Amino acid sequence: MRMNVSDESLATAAAGGDLAAFSTLVERRYDQLFGLCFRLTGSRAEAEDLTHDICAALPAKIMRFRGEARFMTWLYRVAVNAAHDRRRRQASQSRAAEGWGDWELARQAELAETATQVDWLTGAMRALPDALRDTLALVLDDVTHGEAARILGVSEGTISWRMAEVKKQLRRMREEEEQG
Amino acid sequence: MTDDLDDLQDLKAAMRAASPAPDAARKARNLALAEKNYAELQGSRVGARPNSERPVSGLWRGIRSMLNVVSSRGGLIGTTALIAVTFVAFGPISELAMPPAPSPQPLFVTEEAAAVPAVPAVPAAPERAKAVTGGSNGLADLVAPSSAFSGLAEQSQMQAAPTSRRALSPGVGTLQVMSDEAAPRPAQSNTEAFANADPNPIHVTAEDPVSTFSIDVDTASYSVVRNALMHGRLPTPESVRIEEMVNYFNYGYPGPDAQGDAPFTTHVSVTQTPWNPGTQLVRIGIQGALPAVEDRPPLNLVFLIDTSGSMQNADKLPLLKQSFALMLNQLRPEDQVAIVTYAGSAGQVLAPTAAADRATILAALNRLEAGGSTAGQAGLQQAYRLADTMGQEGDVNRVILATDGDFNVGLSDPEALKDYIARQSDGGTYLSVLGFGRGNLDDATMQALAQNGNGTAAYIDTLNEAQKLLVDQLSGALFPIADDVKIQVEFNPATVAEYRLIGYETRALRREDFNNDAVDAGEIGAGHAVTALYEVTPVGSDARLTEPLRYGSNVASDQTGTGADEIGFLRLRYKAPGSDSSALIEQPIGADAGGQSQAEAGFASAIAGFGQLLRDDSYLGDWGWDEAIALANANRGEDPFGYRAEAVQLMRLAQSLSQ
Numbered sequence: 001m002r003m004n005v006s007d008e009s010l011a012t013a014a015a016g017g018d019l020a021a022f023s024t025l026v027e028r029r030y031d032q033l034f035g036l037c038f039r040l041t042g043s044r045a046e047a048e049d050l051t052h053d054i055c056a057a058l059p060a061k062i063m064r065f066r067g068e069a070r071f072m073t074w075l076y077r078v079a080v081n082a083a084h085d086r087r088r089r090q091a092s093q094s095r096a097a098e099g100w101g102d103w104e105l106a107r108q109a110e111l112a113e114t115a116t117q118v119d120w121l122t123g124a125m126r127a128l129p130d131a132l133r134d135t136l137a138l139v140l141d142d143v144t145h146g147e148a149a150r151i152l153g154v155s156e157g158t159i160s161w162r163m164a165e166v167k168k169q170l171r172r173m174r175e176e177e178e179q180g
Numbered sequence: 181m182t183d184d185l186d187d188l189q190d191l192k193a194a195m196r197a198a199s200p201a202p203d204a205a206r207k208a209r210n211l212a213l214a215e216k217n218y219a220e221l222q223g224s225r226v227g228a229r230p231n232s233e234r235p236v237s238g239l240w241r242g243i244r245s246m247l248n249v250v251s252s253r254g255g256l257i258g259t260t261a262l263i264a265v266t267f268v269a270f271g272p273i274s275e276l277a278m279p280p281a282p283s284p285q286p287l288f289v290t291e292e293a294a295a296v297p298a299v300p301a302v303p304a305a306p307e308r309a310k311a312v313t314g315g316s317n318g319l320a321d322l323v324a325p326s327s328a329f330s331g332l333a334e335q336s337q338m339q340a341a342p343t344s345r346r347a348l349s350p351g352v353g354t355l356q357v358m359s360d361e362a363a364p365r366p367a368q369s370n371t372e373a374f375a376n377a378d379p380n381p382i383h384v385t386a387e388d389p390v391s392t393f394s395i396d397v398d399t400a401s402y403s404v405v406r407n408a409l410m411h412g413r414l415p416t417p418e419s420v421r422i423e424e425m426v427n428y429f430n431y432g433y434p435g436p437d438a439q440g441d442a443p444f445t446t447h448v449s450v451t452q453t454p455w456n457p458g459t460q461l462v463r464i465g466i467q468g469a470l471p472a473v474e475d476r477p478p479l480n481l482v483f484l485i486d487t488s489g490s491m492q493n494a495d496k497l498p499l500l501k502q503s504f505a506l507m508l509n510q511l512r513p514e515d516q517v518a519i520v521t522y523a524g525s526a527g528q529v530l531a532p533t534a535a536a537d538r539a540t541i542l543a544a545l546n547r548l549e550a551g552g553s554t555a556g557q558a559g560l561q562q563a564y565r566l567a568d569t570m571g572q573e574g575d576v577n578r579v580i581l582a583t584d585g586d587f588n589v590g591l592s593d594p595e596a597l598k599d600y601i602a603r604q605s606d607g608g609t610y611l612s613v614l615g616f617g618r619g620n621l622d623d624a625t626m627q628a629l630a631q632n633g634n635g636t637a638a639y640i641d642t643l644n645e646a647q648k649l650l651v652d653q654l655s656g657a658l659f660p661i662a663d664d665v666k667i668q669v670e671f672n673p674a675t676v677a678e679y680r681l682i683g684y685e686t687r688a689l690r691r692e693d694f695n696n697d698a699v700d701a702g703e704i705g706a707g708h709a710v711t712a713l714y715e716v717t718p719v720g721s722d723a724r725l726t727e728p729l730r731y732g733s734n735v736a737s738d739q740t741g742t743g744a745d746e747i748g749f750l751r752l753r754y755k756a757p758g759s760d761s762s763a764l765i766e767q768p769i770g771a772d773a774g775g776q777s778q779a780e781a782g783f784a785s786a787i788a789g790f791g792q793l794l795r796d797d798s799y800l801g802d803w804g805w806d807e808a809i810a811l812a813n814a815n816r817g818e819d820p821f822g823y824r825a826e827a828v829q830l831m832r833l834a835q836s837l838s839q
Contacts, residue, residue, distance in 0.1 A: 014218075019215065019218055019219060022214070022215070022218050023211070023214075023215050023218075026211055026214050026215075027211055030202065030207055030210070030211065031201070031202055031207075034202035034207070035199045038199050038200065039199065044200050047200075047202075048202070048203060048206050051202065051206075051210055052206070052209075052210050052213070055210040055211065055213050055214040055217075056210075056213055056214070056217055057217075058214050058217075058218075059214060059217040059218035059220075059221045060217070060221055062218075063221070140192050142192075
């Protein structure tokens with residue numbers, strides 16, 4: 001019924017308190033959001049958890065959607081920020097894990113196992129520094145450099161530079177691998 | 181340049197291929213969660229605050245306006261620090277110890293405070309800032325967006341819980357997630373979590389003669405196993421705790437007669453191991469006294485009922501109402517009942533009411549409806565506060581927590597919660613945890629709560645189970661007769677070469693903890709029976725798995741006089757309820773300890789075999805389902821309520837499913 005309404009109108013309606021619009025919108029974009037989360041985290045399990053975090057916090061965030069950007073740009077920005085938060089939390093979590101470490105160890109082992117299962121590309125992406133990985137994840141998602149710049153809050157030139165850097169690093173990793 | 185472009189196109193294609201589709205079940209749940217949060221947000225926005233200035237947007241606006249004003253490098257550093265502080269305060273797994281009633285209120289940064297870089301006011305700021313800076317490149321780029329998310333964490337902390345809920349399961353052992361055959365990566369399809377540890381290994385008596393553990397009267401694992409089998413799938417090995425399966429059954433140990441010293445009797449028997457002709461099973465049974473019903477002290481019960489949205493299935497809240505109604509019939513008029521619910525926010529549904537007033541209590545029970553998320557911690561705190569007000573000298577206070585285990589709100593620090601519950605149990609209020617339904621049953625959490633709260637964890641999947649737990653065994657479930665019961669067995673290296681404790685993995689204690697009264701252990705209730713089984717390999721048996729040491733100093737061999745023939749020595753410590761110091765019971769385990777009827781011993785070992793077949797059959801050799809079923813069937817005994825017949829049925833189901 002509302003399938004033809006644009007993301008932006010739905011988001012604006014959702015910001016105004018329209019639950020149906022909100023549901024339609026989230027459902028419509030969920031798979032894409034999950035895809036980005038996967039590329040940001042490089043692991044399916046992590047991506048599921050990250051998507052969950054975003055869905056949980058999205059209602060409060062969308063109240064502030066003012067239509068100043070395309071909805072997907074806005075949503076990607078939310079996702080990238082959530083991924084940052086998650087990484088930090090994990091950093092402090094592994095520090096805090098010492099006391100009741102068994103659980104955390106088991107989880108880390110599971111993560112490590114997942115890591116061996118993903119293919120070279122996701123593995124390589126995970127080896128990239130966070131900023132480069134985020135940029136690559138967005139660009140691979142057909143986001144233009146300009147939009148990626150807005151999502152990440154940097155200049156377009158920075159994005160282009162980062163992409164060049166990504167290519168350089170990926171090429172080097174592949175070469176190292178072929179030699180090794 | 182074209183080369184680069186091609187590379188990128190290749191990457192894109194490869195990425196498409198590598199990206200998995202989202203899990204459908206998770207997707208549905210996440211969408212539902214988003215909608216629920218959306219609806220709640222709408223509701224709370226209208227009702228909760230007289231002005232429209234919600235704290236979250238206040239924080240956001242504050243930081244944004246600050247960013248507009250501050251552009252110098254110094255200002256940015258200030259911002260970073262401030263954000264780091266907000267992150268630490270809001271982050272679900274914050275290292276800050278959580279106070280008993282965590283109120284997000286004081287954490288908000290007001291617009292005024294934010295406009296002035298208020299860093300010096302927070303002592304921890306520089307360190308935190310450093311930690312965060314280390315974690316990300318180009319921090320300045322990220323400051324504004326991440327502050328938006330951190331600010332929200334105040335709300336998302338409540339809902340972003342699966343991280344924190346999983347984190348909650350304390351280090352009892354590995355945490356596993358129920359599998360679902362259909363899913364490619366089973367871990368995502370279900371959020372059940374079970375507490376368990378690796379099966380106990382063989383110990384060589386000469387190296388490690390002492391085995392110490394806490395008793396466990398829980399039976400939750402058996403019900404979980406039954407539920408899985410009844411639904412046509414094998415339980416995951418992690419959900420099988422063998423001691424809980426064995427303890428599900430009553431083995432007819434005689435209790436203490438009249439006024440003995442100890443509130444329970446101990447029974448030791450040694451029998452042939454069914455699955456290994458070269459070993460023996462040492463069975464240690466403890467039988468709690470059953471005081472006459474009319475002698476028992478008045479009981480103050482606080483039902484703490486999870487009414488979150490996930491509880492609406494027929495096997496959850498409706499079953500819970502029926503179960504509690506059954507239990508109500510067993511209470512005496514002077515007992516008191518109160519009801520607290522938790523869902524989103526905690527609330528008292530029924531003020532303390534005498535059990536004689538059944539109509540009022542039943543009406544309150546029947547009014548309960550499921551909806552909202554789970555504010556477990558707030559609920560627990562309220563329930564304990566209420567229990568405190570109900571207690572009189574000599575009464576037994578108990579909080580009965582009924583949940584599907586989904587403690588997903590307000591629990592950001594598992595250690596703090598465990599400490600809180602442990603303090604409450606020291607204060608004399610006990611905790612029982614009843615699990616209902618499947619799907620997101622967080623068995624690990626339930627176990628942790630019950631173990632710390634001097635309580636029991638049980639799982640109710642049918643009305644029959646409610647009958648067994650809440651009616652037949654009501655007094656055992658509700659009246660503790662001994663606290664912190666610990667068992668220590670010292671094996672005699674002259675007679676026993678190797679031993680292995682079957683089950684009790686999550687209850688292991690260190691040897692020195694046995695005499696340390698500060699170390700918590702399981703409680704035993706009126707009429708409760710506990711059974712522990714050791715598989716021992718006698719010296720000289722060809723079933724021995726380890727080689728004897730060539731150079732080991734075999735002290736025991738030249739031992740003569742007392743105890744030379746004994747298998748081992750049993751020590752048992754317990755505290756009378758409310759007491760701080762423990763009493764000690766000692767008893768040698770003779771090689772010929774018989775006493776118990778064959779049927780009881782046979783059935784116990786059949787159930788232990790059943791558990792090992794489900795979990796880890798590496799010690800069973802060729803012994804399999806046929807033998808387990810035959811053994812259990814031959815030793816069903818009287819079985820007045822058909823529990824043992826049911827176990828045989830379950831074994832047959834498991835046999836079919838495992839083929």
